[in-house]
Amino acid sequence: MSTPVLECERLTKSYRAGTPVLNELDLTIPSGKIFGLLGPNGCGKSTLIKLIAGILMPNSGGIKICSEYRSESSNALISYLPERPYFSSRMKVNELLDYFEDFYEDFDKLLAYNMLRDLKIEPLAQLKTLSKGTKEKVQLVLVMARRAKLYLLDEPIGGVDPAAREYILNTIIGNYNPEASVIITTHLITDIEPALDEFAFMGGGKIIMQGNCDEVRERTGKSLDMLFKEVFRC
Amino acid sequence: MLKKCLRYDLKSVFPYWIFGAIAMLLMSIPGGLALRSQQLHTGDTDHFPWEIFVIMLVYFVGIAFLILTEILIYVRYYKHFFSDEGYLTFTLPVKRRTLFTAKVFNGVIWNALTVLVILVSVIIMFCFMPSIPSDTVPPEVTEPIISAGWIFAYILEALALIIISAFSSVLSMYLIITIGATIVRKNKVIVTIGIAYGASIVTSILSYILVFIGMLYVASAIALFPEAPSNLGLLIFLIIALVIAVSFTIAVALGLISIRIIERKLNLA
Numbered sequence: 001m002s003t004p005v006l007e008c009e010r011l012t013k014s015y016r017a018g019t020p021v022l023n024e025l026d027l028t029i030p031s032g033k034i035f036g037l038l039g040p041n042g043c044g045k046s047t048l049i050k051l052i053a054g055i056l057m058p059n060s061g062g063i064k065i066c067s068e069y070r071s072e073s074s075n076a077l078i079s080y081l082p083e084r085p086y087f088s089s090r091m092k093v094n095e096l097l098d099y100f101e102d103f104y105e106d107f108d109k110l111l112a113y114n115m116l117r118d119l120k121i122e123p124l125a126q127l128k129t130l131s132k133g134t135k136e137k138v139q140l141v142l143v144m145a146r147r148a149k150l151y152l153l154d155e156p157i158g159g160v161d162p163a164a165r166e167y168i169l170n171t172i173i174g175n176y177n178p179e180a181s182v183i184i185t186t187h188l189i190t191d192i193e194p195a196l197d198e199f200a201f202m203g204g205g206k207i208i209m210q211g212n213c214d215e216v217r218e219r220t221g222k223s224l225d226m227l228f229k230e231v232f233r234c
Numbered sequence: 235m236l237k238k239c240l241r242y243d244l245k246s247v248f249p250y251w252i253f254g255a256i257a258m259l260l261m262s263i264p265g266g267l268a269l270r271s272q273q274l275h276t277g278d279t280d281h282f283p284w285e286i287f288v289i290m291l292v293y294f295v296g297i298a299f300l301i302l303t304e305i306l307i308y309v310r311y312y313k314h315f316f317s318d319e320g321y322l323t324f325t326l327p328v329k330r331r332t333l334f335t336a337k338v339f340n341g342v343i344w345n346a347l348t349v350l351v352i353l354v355s356v357i358i359m360f361c362f363m364p365s366i367p368s369d370t371v372p373p374e375v376t377e378p379i380i381s382a383g384w385i386f387a388y389i390l391e392a393l394a395l396i397i398i399s400a401f402s403s404v405l406s407m408y409l410i411i412t413i414g415a416t417i418v419r420k421n422k423v424i425v426t427i428g429i430a431y432g433a434s435i436v437t438s439i440l441s442y443i444l445v446f447i448g449m450l451y452v453a454s455a456i457a458l459f460p461e462a463p464s465n466l467g468l469l470i471f472l473i474i475a476l477v478i479a480v481s482f483t484i485a486v487a488l489g490l491i492s493i494r495i496i497e498r499k500l501n502l503a
Contacts, residue, residue: 015501015503050502053321053325054324054325055320055321055324055325055500055501055502056501056502056503057498057499057500057501072327072328072329072330073327075325075326075327075328076327078325080321080325082318082321084318084321085318086318086319086320086321086322087319087322088246088313088319099242102238102242103235103238103326103327103328104326104327
C-alpha cells in the first residue's frame, strides 16, 4: 500500500451535547486514488470533509495529512471544494484566478483559463451575474487547477447539468497524479461510479464499509449504486 | 503573506469608501462658502441664517462617512471570517493570526484615512473664511509647558494615543463580532449587542481602575521631587503616558482573545 495522504484516527465531532455526528471514525486513504465517500443524508460526510479542510475543529481524535498532524500549513496541501458558493459575489472570474495565483504556489493559471474556455465561462464575468451551476463550475475550475496532494470535493456535480458533469468527471480523472488523492462526496453514485477507485460507506458517524470498487463489484456482482441501496434501504 | 492579505482587504473596502470620501471632500466647498458667508454677515440681523443648514448638512455627511467606514470594516470582517466566505479564508495557506492581523491593520488604516479626509475637508472649509477665529488658552497654562519644551513630547504622545485608540476600538469590535459569531448559538444579534454593551462597561471600569492606580503612582513619584508640584508639564506627560500604556494593554489583550477564539473555537457549519 502506498503512503497514506489522509489518516483519520478516532475522530469525534458533535455540534451540540448529544449524539456525535462523527463517532471515533477511523479512515485511511492512500495516495493516487479517487475515493468516493458515500452515505445517506446527515451521516456526516460534509462534517468529515470540513474537519479535514480545517474549517471545523474536532472534539477529539486526530487528522494526518501526508503523515503530518493537521495544522495551518496543511492548507497548502489541500484543495477544498465546499458544497456551496463561497466567493464574494462582487468579484470577477479573472480576479478570482489572480487571487488563487497569489495565495497558492501550486495554482496553474493557464490550466484554469483552458478549463474556463472549455466550459464556456467568460473570465471577465462578475460572479453575481452567473447562475448557481456556473458558479459551481468556476469553483471546481479553481480547485482542480491546483497541484494539491489532497482534493476534497463536496458534492461537486450536484448542481451542474449532465453535459458539464461528464466534463467535470473527465477533469477529475485527467488530474490523476500518483502522489495525490481525490475524495468525492455525492448522492449521484451512478454518475460518479466510473471515476472511482475506492469507496467508503458512512453511517452512524463511522465508516461501515470500505473497499476497492472493482473488487467489490467482482465479489458481489453489484454496482456501487445497487450496493448503496441495499445497505441503506429505508 | 500579511502584505497579500492586507492588499486584498484594502481592495475590498476601497470601492465603497471612496464614494464617502469624495462626498465629504465635495461637501467642504459649500461648507466653506457657508462659513465665509456666516462670518461676513456677523451681526447682520436682517440676514437669513441659511448657513446653519449647510453646516449641519456637512456635519451629517461627516458622521455618515464615519459610520460608512465602520460598517465597511466590520461587515467585511464578519463576511470574510464567519459567513460562507470563511470557507475560502480559512483554507488559504495563511496562519489565522496573520489573517486577523491583516484585518486589524485594514480597520486602522481606513479609520485613519477617514479622519484624514475629514480633517482635509475642515481645512478646506476654513480656507474659504476671511479670517480664522482662535480661542486662546490662558498663558499661565501654556507658558510653563512651552518653555519647558513639553509641547513636542505631547504631540508625540497625542499621535501614539490616537493610533492606540484606533487599534483598541477596532480590536474591541472584532472581539465582539468574533464572540457573537463563534460562541453565541441562539439570538445572535441580541446577545452580541448585549456583549458589546457589557464589554464596553467592563473595559471602561478596567480603564478607570488602571488609570486611577497609575495616577496614584504618578502622584507619589512627583512627590519625591521637591519641585514636583510646580512641574505641570511632567505631570501631564506622565498622565498621558499612563493612558497610552493602559490603552495598549487592553488592545493587546483584546487582540489575543480574538486570535485564541479564532484558532480554537471556529466552526463554520
